[in-house]
Amino acid sequence: MAEGIRRLMRSETSERKELGSDEGVRSLLEVGGALLRSETHAVLERLIGLDDVVKDWLTPLVDTFPRDQEGPTYVSAPEPMTRKTAPTLAKGGNAQREGTHEGWMPEEIEWWLKLHAGGSMPRGWRPDTPLSADATLHFLTARTDEMRKLVAAFEEKHGQRVSALVPLRVSICRECGAILGADARVSEHCELCGEDTSCASAVAQQEMTRLRPCVRRFYKQNVWLEEGVAHHFRSAGYEAVTGQIVTGSDGTRREIDVLAENPRNGLLVASECKTRQKGNTVKHDDITKLADVLRCVGIPTGVLVTTVQRERIHRDAFKIAARNAVQIWADAVDKSDAEWRCLISSLSHAPA
Numbered sequence: 240m241a242e243g244i245r246r247l248m249r250s251e252t253s254e255r256k257e258l259g260s261d262e263g264v265r266s267l268l269e270v271g272g273a274l275l276r277s278e279t280h281a282v283l284e285r286l287i288g289l290d291d292v293v294k295d296w297l298t299p300l301v302d303t304f305p306r307d308q309e310g311p312t313y314v315s316a317p318e319p320m321t322r323k324t325a326p327t328l329a330k331g332g333n334a335q336r337e338g339t340h341e342g343w344m345p346e347e348i349e350w351w352l353k354l355h356a357g358g359s360m361p362r363g364w365r366p367d368t369p370l371s372a373d374a375t376l377h378f379l380t381a382r383t384d385e386m387r388k389l390v391a392a393f394e395e396k397h398g399q400r401v402s403a404l405v406p407l408r409v410s411i412c413r414e415c416g417a418i419l420g421a422d423a424r425v426s427e428h429c430e431l432c433g434e435d436t437s438c439a440s441a442v443a444q445q446e447m448t449r450l451r452p453c454v455r456r457f458y459k460q461n462v463w464l465e466e467g468v469a470h471h472f473r474s475a476g477y478e479a480v481t482g483q484i485v486t487g488s489d490g491t492r493r494e495i496d497v498l499a500e501n502p503r504n505g506l507l508v509a510s511e512c513k514t515r516q517k518g519n520t521v522k523h524d525d526i527t528k529l530a531d532v533l534r535c536v537g538i539p540t541g542v543l544v545t546t547v548q549r550e551r552i553h554r555d556a557f558k559i560a561a562r563n564a565v566q567i568w569a570d571a572v573d574k575s576d577a578e579w580r581c582l583i584s585s586l587s588h589a590p591a
Contacts, residue, residue: 241478241500243507247485247536252494255482258462261453266402267463272474273397274467277573282393283458286403289382290450296379297409297421372443375416379409383447404448411443412436464512464571465496468544471579472499477508487535495532497544501587508586509533510542512571520551521567523559530563540586541565546572 410419415432427437472479479499497510549569
């Protein structure tokens with residue numbers, strides 16, 4: 240390991256240690272620069288959305304909508320929601336209530352509308368009309384089959400095995416179609432219809448899949464951006480590590496997203512990786528906080544890597560960055576390898 244990194248590195252964050260030891264995350268790291276491709280994000284977002292649907296059906300929760308609240312509240316309940324509630328909650332057919340129901344998919348909306356004309360079902364709601372065991376199995380297996388196909392297509396395109404899914408056995412009551420359990424012992428009676436489920440003939444079972452929790456966190460916590468940036472540093476001949484806790488001159492522990500060093504000239508670079516939702520931009524605080532880390536830890540060069548489009552970043556942000564030995568690399572997703580090489584090469588010519 241390069242001397243500068245060895246001198247600064249103290250420990251890896253506990254979260255990064257856990258993610259780094261996960262088989263699914265390790266397999267994703269093997270795709271390298273593809274982590275920073277929008278097509279990869281589309282696959283991961285779809286996998287998470289499908290997994291959310293399966294998770295909601297396997298969790299004994301039901302939505303209620305008290306009059307004094309702006310949105311539904313999840314509460315434990317042994318029975319499904321009432322029929323009259325669903326159309327009221329989603330009047331107008333808008334299935335995506337801001338900040339409440341994310342990850343909706345058209346087929347779920349269509350499915351609910353067939354059961355309840357005039358209403359739509361936010362994620363996590365269940366039908367009050369009992370489905371047959373076959374219908375429940377079909378609903379769930381259709382989602383998990385799509386998950387398998389998405390992963391298989393991704394593997395074929397990149398020539399890399401991706402262990403993003405884990406097997407799951409689901410038990411379903413043959414009498415009413417209720418979920419009895421997943422990878423766990425089934426109770427002796429169905430809580431929905433009261434059927435005796437101690438007999439194997441009363442229970443339908445199906446092998447399914449779920450998304451690995453660490454793969455979900457890898458994407459949701461934006462570790463993909465840090466690891467994608469580290470990949471490009473390594474491709475340019477740097478040594479790079481991610482998610483490191485270092486101690487500054489004032490004794491304060493700071494986290495550095497990507498710490499990279501050029502072994503040829505000893506150039507040490509600290510990168511802060513920021514994702515931003517559409518409509519947002521780079522904040523001055525993002526720059527000054529990184530500059531403070533550089534001064535405190537003694538690193539001469541910093542890079543703020545962001546998914547924000549360059550034209551959305553105010554020119555004053557670039558001026559502030561330049562005064563603090565920080566470069567801003569915008570449009571981090573879908574850059575070519577040549578663009579990344581050019582950016583990293585520019586660090587060697589930047590003023591100290």
